Amino acid sequence: MKFPSMAEAAGRTLGDEEVAAATRVIRSGMLSSVWGTETRALEREVAATYGVRHAVACGSGTAALHLSVVAAAPDPGDEVITTPITDFGTVAPILAQNAVPVFADVDPSDGNLDPAAVAKLIGPRTRAIMAVHLFGAPARVDELRALADEHGLALIEDCAQAWLTELPGGRLAGTVGDVGTLSLQQWKHITCGDGGLTLTDDDELARRMRLFADKGWDRAAGRSHAGFGLNYRMTELQAAVARAQLAKLPGVVAARRRTAVHLLEALRDLPGVRLPRPEGHAWWLFPIVRPAGDARELAAHLAKAGIPARAGYLEEPLNRAPLWGRPIYGTSRYPLDGYVPNPCPEAERLVAETLLIIDWNENYTTEHADAVAREIAAWR
Ligand SMILES: *Cc1c(COP(=O)(O)O)cnc(C)c1O
Numbered sequence: 001m002k003f004p005s006m007a008e009a010a011g012r013t014l015g016d017e018e019v020a021a022a023t024r025v026i027r028s029g030m031l032s033s034v035w036g037t038e039t040r041a042l043e044r045e046v047a048a049t050y051g052v053r054h055a056v057a058c059g060s061g062t063a064a065l066h067l068s069v070v071a072a073a074p075d076p077g078d079e080v081i082t083t084p085i086t087d088f089g090t091v092a093p094i095l096a097q098n099a100v101p102v103f104a105d106v107d108p109s110d111g112n113l114d115p116a117a118v119a120k121l122i123g124p125r126t127r128a129i130m131a132v133h134l135f136g137a138p139a140r141v142d143e144l145r146a147l148a149d150e151h152g153l154a155l156i157e158d159c160a161q162a163w164l165t166e167l168p169g170g171r172l173a174g175t176v177g178d179v180g181t182l183s184l185q186q187w188k189h190i191t192c193g194d195g196g197l198t199l200t201d202d203d204e205l206a207r208r209m210r211l212f213a214d215k216g217w218d219r220a221a222g223r224s225h226a227g228f229g230l231n232y233r234m235t236e237l238q239a240a241v242a243r244a245q246l247a248k249l250p251g252v253v254a255a256r257r258r259t260a261v262h263l264l265e266a267l268r269d270l271p272g273v274r275l276p277r278p279e280g281h282a283w284w285l286f287p288i289v290r291p292a293g294d295a296r297e298l299a300a301h302l303a304k305a306g307i308p309a310r311a312g313y314l315e316e317p318l319n320r321a322p323l324w325g326r327p328i329y330g331t332s333r334y335p336l337d338g339y340v341p342n343p344c345p346e347a348e349r350l351v352a353e354t355l356l357i358i359d360w361n362e363n364y365t366t367e368h369a370d371a372v373a374r375e376i377a378a379w380r
Pocket of ligand 1: 060061062063086087088089090132158160161183184185194195196
């Protein structure tokens with residue numbers, strides 16, 4: 001049985017609408033968002049989808065996360081608490097702002113930040129908490145919000161894998177933090193190849209992020225630079241394709257939920273697996289925890305049977321990445337002189353032994369889910 005993949009047309013929702021959108025932009029002669037209309041329209045549409053005052057478009061999910069750290073405004077050497085199980089795009093922006101990533105351990109049931117572990121790491125230099133809604137499962141951001149408020153910290157929600165993930169009570173992930181971030185990279189729910197957005201209700205944070213994404217250029221003031229910034233602008237081509245994709249997003253998430261719940265039902269009585277909780281899940285991937293520690297063996301078996309499964313998600317959790325012993329800028333390790341990342345035993349066990357992930361896709365049918373369930377049940 002062939003499983004459609006996000007790396008091919010059969011596993012994407014790219015069609016005539018996106019072709020028309022890209023054509024419209026090319027024919028207009030205006031490919032830049034500074035003077036075009038598509039990127040501003042995408043921002044309005046995403047802000048409306050999420051019910052927030054501002055969405056700021058940029059070139060990638062990593063750029064969006066960089067803007068979110070800029071909004072949190074750590075001084076050099078300040079600390080940002082985050083998770084060791086995520087894309088490096090969550091952590092790179094902390095370093096880019098000369099801040100220090102502090103890794104907190106995760107909940108072994110879903111790999112999301114454990115608020116109790118975060119609480120223990122809050123200190124005088126902590127400026128922000130960056131949570132990730134891993135694989136589309138809602139992180140415990142209400143508890144993190146309370147911690148952030150108690151200690152005067154910013155809360156950032158990385159929703160790159162969590163388009164339309166719902167929190168308890170039905171609010172969307174990305175609306176509880178001071179800033180939420182989204183990615184439109186090839187492997188996400190919807191895509192324009194690369195692209196990103198930040199979400200916020202705060203006018204001042206939106207202004208700061210918008211300026212940083214455009215070289216600190218206050219366009220209303222002429223050719224005048226109000227602060228440090230980079231060029232993180234989205235192009236009109238990206239935005240036009242993303243707008244066509246955004247219209248398909250509810251269908252994409254609904255389809256993923258339908259088949260994921262089918263697989264959950266099929267696996268419900270199977271011993272030896274810890275299944276994800278379906279509440280609010282956006283099913284970027286379908287994660288399974290094997291408490292016995294045999295995720296690598298099971299993943300190898302499934303892959304051999306043609307199921308798109310992998311163990312661990314990462315080679316090592318980010319607190320164990322090789323880069324921490326190396327220079328960051330030139331020969332300098334500033335601000336990481338003497339830095340040793342925290343051990344995170346739960347994250348390390350998930351990645352090395354217990355976490356199995358199955359690629360998920362809106363174009364799966366219940367037959368795909370049944371095939372996955374059959375192979376898992378047949379092993380051992
Ligand atoms: C993909 C991803 C990013 C980075 O997004 P890009 O658009 O690839 O830069 C950041 N965080 C998470 C959790 C991601 O999955």
